[in-house]
Amino acid sequence: xxxxxxxxxxxxxxxxxxxxxxxxxxxxxxxxxxxxxxxxxxxxxxxxxxxxxxxxxxxxxxxxxxxxxxxxxxxxxxxxxxxxxxxxxxxxxxxxxxxxxxxxxxxxxxxxxxxxxxxxxxxxxxxxxxxxxxxxxxxxxxxxxxxxxxxxxxxxxxxxxxxxxxxxxxxxxxxxxxxxxxxxxxxxxxxxxxxxxxxxxxxxxxxxxxxxxxxxxxxxxxxxxxxxxxxxxxxxxxxxxxxxxxxxxxxxxxxxxxxxxxxxxxxxxxxxxxxxxxxxxxxxxxxxxxxxxxxxxxxxxx
Numbered sequence: 001x002x003x004x005x006x007x008x009x010x011x012x013x014x015x016x017x018x019x020x021x022x023x024x025x026x027x028x029x030x031x032x033x034x035x036x037x038x039x040x041x042x043x044x045x046x047x048x049x050x051x052x053x054x055x056x057x058x059x060x061x062x063x064x065x066x067x068x069x070x071x072x073x074x075x076x077x078x079x080x081x082x083x084x085x086x087x088x089x090x091x092x093x094x095x096x097x098x099x100x101x102x103x104x105x106x107x108x109x110x111x112x113x114x115x116x117x118x119x120x121x122x123x124x125x126x127x128x129x130x131x132x133x134x135x136x137x138x139x140x141x142x143x144x145x146x147x148x149x150x151x152x153x154x155x156x157x158x159x160x161x162x163x164x165x166x167x168x169x170x171x172x173x174x175x176x177x178x179x180x181x182x183x184x185x186x187x188x189x190x191x192x193x194x195x196x197x198x199x200x201x202x203x204x205x206x207x208x209x210x211x212x213x214x215x216x217x218x219x220x221x222x223x224x225x226x227x228x229x230x231x232x233x234x235x236x237x238x239x240x241x242x243x244x245x246x247x248x249x250x251x252x253x254x255x256x257x258x259x260x261x262x263x264x265x266x267x268x269x270x271x272x273x274x275x276x277x278x279x280x281x282x283x284x285x286x287x288x289x290x291x292x293x294x295x296x297x298x299x300x301x302x
Contacts, residue, residue: 010044013037014052014066015073019154021060029137081277096283097126100145103226104270105129107246109145116290123283136275143284144273147197152271156279158288161245161295162269165201168242168256169233180239180259183209190238191220192229201241209262230256245270 017026017037024034045052052066062070100109105127113125134144136155150157167186174180180189183206193202199222203213221238223229226246233240234255240247242256243266250256272291274284 006044006047007040010040010047011073012077013040014044015070015077017041017053017060018062018066018070018074023060078277094122094283095124095126096287097128097140097142098145098287099128099130099134099139099141099143101147102129103230103246104145104147106227107230107249111249112294115294116287119290120283120286123286134273142274142278142281143287145270146273147270148268150269150271152273154276156274156276157271158274158292160270160272160291161299163266164244164263165205165266166242166244166258166263167205167239167260168230168247168251168258169239170236171254171257172236173239174257174259183211183260183262186211186215186239187218189219191215191218192232192238192240193220193222194226194229194241195222195224198226198241198243201243205241205262205264208264209260 012030013026013036016029017023020026020029023037023041027034027037030037041052050065050069051063052069054061054063098109106129109127113127117123117125128141134141134146136142136144145160146152150159169180169189173189180186186206191202193199202215206213206215219238221229221232223232226243229240230242230246230250232238233242234250239259242258244263247256251258272288274288278284
């Protein structure tokens, strides 16, 4: 005899609440109140004849029955999401929406995307450039390229590349009266830098070069976006503390030069981040495979 399936709403509330271990957060995800989540789970428990959650003063925990039930329920919802994704992609075109940092989009991703579009003409690519964290469930984003250690809970993170940190400038600065021959010559230059996570790059590089950090406290310009700092360097406004992901194309084109040999490898890196439930969808697999192959090819020419 096949057991009758319990309420789908109850199962969805259970899976979501177990993921967050919080009825309020589950309600926010499912666009219902905390009370509605509590009632749905209570009805599910009554229908099954078991207790799924232990309600304690310090929060929720899964009961023994809940721990046993959750993997199957979670797998079932994963299959539903995956099958729905496959169905939606079965048409002639699918849309791939990628979120990435503004400067990375401008200086690195956009110049390379035409190759992907030629190879996968049935995938329409949309790029959302933002520094904000992505809400994959409600933001309409399929994949994100983010900077960090790859430790985003509940998400798949595929390592793409790391950065090297080093000064760059216009070729004209090397030929001027204050030419850059040694790191000490930076004392006569305007230092270009970026605020935020990379604001300490100049100090880190100067330490490694055996130079006083006071050099970075002289004439300087600070920008919110790396692409602006790089453009200022191209225009000859000063020396930018560059990162390879933002300056390599300009170095190859001759718009920038690296006056010194010292390059520092950053501990953090760029990752392609996707939800587990859609990570194996056709369009994301296509983009991931293309991106990793591209980076491997580019690395072989370094």
